Amino acid sequence: MTVNVRGKVLPLLAASALALGMAACGGNADDTDNGGQTSDLSGELTASGASFPDAFYQVAIEAYADVAPDVVINYNSTGSGTGKKEFGEGLTDFAGTDSLVGEDDPIDAGSFFYIPTVAAPITVSYNLPGVEGLQLGQETLAQIFQGDITTWDDPAIAEANPDADLPGTAITIAHRSDGSGTTSNFTKFLDEATDAWNLGSGDVVEWPSNAQGGEKNTGVASVIEQTEGAIGYVDLADATGSGLVFAAIENADGAYVLPTIAGTTAGLEGADVADDLSYNPLNAAGEAAYPITAPTYLLVKAKYDDAQTAELVKGFVTWLLTDGQALAENEFFAPLPTSLQEQALAQLDKIES
Missing domain, CATH: 3.40.190.10 (Periplasmic binding protein-like II)
Structure with a gap:
């Protein structure tokens, strides 16, 4: 070896x-x-x-x-x-x-x-009753989290989800209110993945003024769980424990991948x-790789x-x-x-x- x-x-x-x-x-x-x-x-x-x-x-x-x-x-x-x-x-x-x-x-x-x-994967979890199997492209994800896309029936979301009945519900961004490595990795992914992202990256970033903060991953999960139309980033353990629904995210190969252990392992293979x-x-190559690993x-x-x-x-x-x-x-x-x-x-x- x-x-x-x-x-x-x-x-x-x-x-x-x-x-x-x-x-x-x-x-x-x-x-x-x-x-x-x-x-x-x-x-x-x-x-x-x-x-x-x-x-x-x-x-x-x-x-x-x-x-x-x-x-x-x-x-x-x-x-x-x-x-x-x-x-x-x-x-x-x-x-x-x-x-x-x-x-x-x-x-x-x-x-x-x-x-x-x-x-582990960082999930993009959301609260949108009646909508499952959501797919989000990298540019669309960036536009959602910096407040450029404000409702769930936006054409950019609809394009990747042609079979979904998307409501006009307002989007509420849920984020960490404390200094967080989860925030650092999530924003680093967006910063590296698409030129559309303009909020930078780090343990703390300046989110849109109408976003809602939660302390630790459990706090973000709670905001999502309690707020219809919310979307946020949460580790897989807390997202699963809270019964949240999460989106499949576009990876570097253009495939939409759900946050799983298999997708995480695929993301680890070949990392420098x-x-x-x-x-x-983050955003590792490979069709099976989950991009926010x-x-x-x-x-x-x-x-x-x-x-x-x-x-x-x-x-x-x-x-x-x-x-x-x-x-x-x-x-x-x-x-x-x-x-x-x-x-x-x-x-x-x-x-x-």
Whole structure:
């Protein structure tokens, strides 16, 4: 098996995940990097950040308690922006983020590592009774979310949905009100996919004045659920949990694809991976690829002041990248391709104390 320091994400080889974890940990899936047993670890870790992967992280933390019963992990779903801020201020041991560290984040370059964990589709969910199977082109999607298209019977929407009985209901845009990696990835997709988009991209953007904000993915899902005519961007887990209907989105090959784990995995295959393990699967080529496929990461310190904290972080994240990957699909996330999984474990091994 070849490890690419910089290259392409290779197709998922799920069957090798456990073997990979055992190799990375000295032959035993419960081993940590220092040769000890995960079950021998004890202590507490505090983390905060992205709400996008929260469903997966909470299930993983609960399962890890069976492996390491003396380790307590608290992950607070605050949104990526707050997570990066608290990590940079030294308030947490690690952070979750769907967006990369930027100039405005209080985190010094070289002081941290990106550890990719899972990926998932960002759904475009809507509330339009009687209308299912909606298809939205990339340019149309941009025009909707920046307020250029204001009713559901607009000709641009009708053109892609000739068999739909579209009402003249006003469109309500639902968006994140907090700093969000989900917002960053969604707006980055629109910014890269079409020249029609003019609101830029980032954890926070200036939405049309009549748009409605919701805190975290659950808040956006709630706005959509309660507002007829609403449309918004929500992770697959929260959209499914709220019973929302989502649209098929036009991808780079011109195909309309629904947000599924299969479409997410197709989007991961062939994505470029940078030396720091950041990668961009948005609008990936391939007829089966879902175009709004978002990565998510943990931020860990390159050097921890306390050796015990370093070992606790390495123990948990090693497990998350190996045995924990088996939990991903049930929570509507795609596990990492094997090549990226290998690179993440190697990155984790660089942590010092």
